[in-house]
Amino acid sequence: MTTATLPAAPPAASRAVTVRWREWVPSVAAATVVGAFLLITPRVTDYQTLSGGAMWSTPGGTDGFTVVAGLCVLAGVVVGRQWPLWGTALTFLPFVQVPWGDGFVWGWWLGILAVAVLAALDGLARAVVPTLTALLVVVWYCGSDVPALLPIGPVTSGSGTGYQWDALVIYAFWVVTAVGIAAASGSARRSRLRAAGARATEQHALAVESLAGERARLARDLHDVVAHHVSLVAVRAESAPFVHPALDEQARTIFAAIAADAREALGELRQVLVVLERTTDASERAPQPTACDVDDLVARAVAAGQPVALSGTWQDVPPAAGYVLFRAVQEGLTNARRHAPGAATALVLEQTATAATFRMSNVAHGDAEPARGLIGMRERVEALGGSMSAVVADGRFELAVSLPLVEA
Numbered sequence: 001m002t003t004a005t006l007p008a009a010p011p012a013a014s015r016a017v018t019v020r021w022r023e024w025v026p027s028v029a030a031a032t033v034v035g036a037f038l039l040i041t042p043r044v045t046d047y048q049t050l051s052g053g054a055m056w057s058t059p060g061g062t063d064g065f066t067v068v069a070g071l072c073v074l075a076g077v078v079v080g081r082q083w084p085l086w087g088t089a090l091t092f093l094p095f096v097q098v099p100w101g102d103g104f105v106w107g108w109w110l111g112i113l114a115v116a117v118l119a120a121l122d123g124l125a126r127a128v129v130p131t132l133t134a135l136l137v138v139v140w141y142c143g144s145d146v147p148a149l150l151p152i153g154p155v156t157s158g159s160g161t162g163y164q165w166d167a168l169v170i171y172a173f174w175v176v177t178a179v180g181i182a183a184a185s186g187s188a189r190r191s192r193l194r195a196a197g198a199r200a201t202e203q204h205a206l207a208v209e210s211l212a213g214e215r216a217r218l219a220r221d222l223h224d225v226v227a228h229h230v231s232l233v234a235v236r237a238e239s240a241p242f243v244h245p246a247l248d249e250q251a252r253t254i255f256a257a258i259a260a261d262a263r264e265a266l267g268e269l270r271q272v273l274v275v276l277e278r279t280t281d282a283s284e285r286a287p288q289p290t291a292c293d294v295d296d297l298v299a300r301a302v303a304a305g306q307p308v309a310l311s312g313t314w315q316d317v318p319p320a321a322g323y324v325l326f327r328a329v330q331e332g333l334t335n336a337r338r339h340a341p342g343a344a345t346a347l348v349l350e351q352t353a354t355a356a357t358f359r360m361s362n363v364a365h366g367d368a369e370p371a372r373g374l375i376g377m378r379e380r381v382e383a384l385g386g387s388m389s390a391v392v393a394d395g396r397f398e399l400a401v402s403l404p405l406v407e408a
Contacts, residue, residue, distance in 0.1 A: 023082075024081075027078050027080065030077050030117070030118055031114075033114070034074060034114055037107045037151070038070045041106070041151050042149065042151070069093075069094035070105075073094060073108050076088070076089070076111055076115060080115030080119060081118035081121065081122065084115060084127065087119070087130065088115055088129050088133050091114075092133055092137075095108060095137065098146065104148055106149055106150050106155070107149075109148070112133050113130075115130040116133075116134055120179045120183040120186060121185065124183045127182075131175065135172060138168060138172065141171075142158070142167045143164070226269060230266050234263050237262060238259040261300065264300075271288075288323050289323060290323060291314040291325050291356065292314070294326055295310070297326065301333050307343070308347055311346075311347070311348050312350050313351075314349055318405060324384055324386070325356060327377070327380060328377050328380070328381065329347065331374075331376070331377050332377075333360075336360070336397075339397070340363045340397070343363040344362065346359075348360075354405055355386075355403060357400065357401060357402040358400075359400050363395065363397070377401070381401055381402075384403055386402050387402050
């Protein structure tokens with residue numbers, strides 16, 4: 001038994017979840033900066049004595065609350081771009097100790113600012129909550145004597161006794177500037193992406209337009225060449241009884257059948273030309289053949305002298321599947337006429353609740369080569385989720401096609 005190897009069909013498109021890791025790069029970078037700042041900031045070992053002479057540990061100290069608070073801030077910075085509210089809550093959480101302690105780590109506030117900047121990359125609206133939170137912390141800080149822990153030690157908002165308006169203005173300026181720059185950068189990036197998408201759409205439109213022009217040219221060529229010769233066949237077959245009056249009745253019947261087949265071929269060719277030319281006039285589109293037309297197709301083949309034994313039937317086949325089945329049977333009969341002229345062809349139609357199938361067999365001369373007809377048939381069948389096989393077994397060419405009758 002020899003099996004024909006058809007070219008592999010392109011794999012079906014699968015829905016894969018794509019991790020957009022580039023969007024996390026700014027978050028990781030900001031968390032690295034904030035983490036480095038927290039790491040070089042001395043940790044308080046006694047919050048109750050901070051304002052009266054705090055005891056400081058080295059940057060590698062092991063104060064439990066400070067370590068946990070730092071990890072909480074880093075986690076907030078990492079998730080701040082994707083979830084600004086959660087990022088704000090995590091970075092602000094360490095400040096709950098301020099009423100019981102006498103200071104805070106300045107790096108915690110830097111984490112809130114980092115969340116605001118990261119959120120602004122995707123739009124100012126996303127950065128409203130973290131920005132207001134950072135500004136509220138600054139407003140409180142500039143009106144209190146609570147020190148902030150920096151790498152150089154504890155630092156208050158100013159040296160005066162009143163409200164530190166100058167420090168508030170400076171802090172507010174840098175907060176608004178940082179968030180504004182991030183928002184402008186994100187907007188520019190989105191504009192570039194939209195421009196790239198517009199260029200891709202334009203290139204696709206140009207390609208479609210070029211393809212439409214090529215299809216129209218091909219349609220004109222088919223009309224000028226193929227339609228001309230097929231129409232000549234029809235005219236000569238119709239005029240043969242008049243040119244040769246001595247023809248007997250059987251010959252006249254054969255010529256009439258040839259003329260009818262040629263006219264039908266012209267009609268189908270015209271439908272193809274309409275599709276190629278992308279004609280929108282529905283009046284020029286004839287109904288496409290369905291599974292119900294297979295019986296007439298076989299009857300015309302038998303009338304033309306091709307011995308075909310048909311068994312089985314199809315009923316209530318959806319239009320799309322019926323059209324593909326009709327074309328597959330048509331191509332199978334054409335192959336039988338071309339490669340095994342005069343040989344008997346057996347065609348068996350079968351149908352279940354979920355699929356419609358047919359098997360066609362005839363005498364084979366050589367292997368089943370994957371010609372254009374078989375390739376096109378296979379592509380049509382697999383486009384609807386069906387399957388096709390074409391093999392040569394025991395000297396006979398076996399063609400089997402199966403199409404599902406329900407939507408996948």
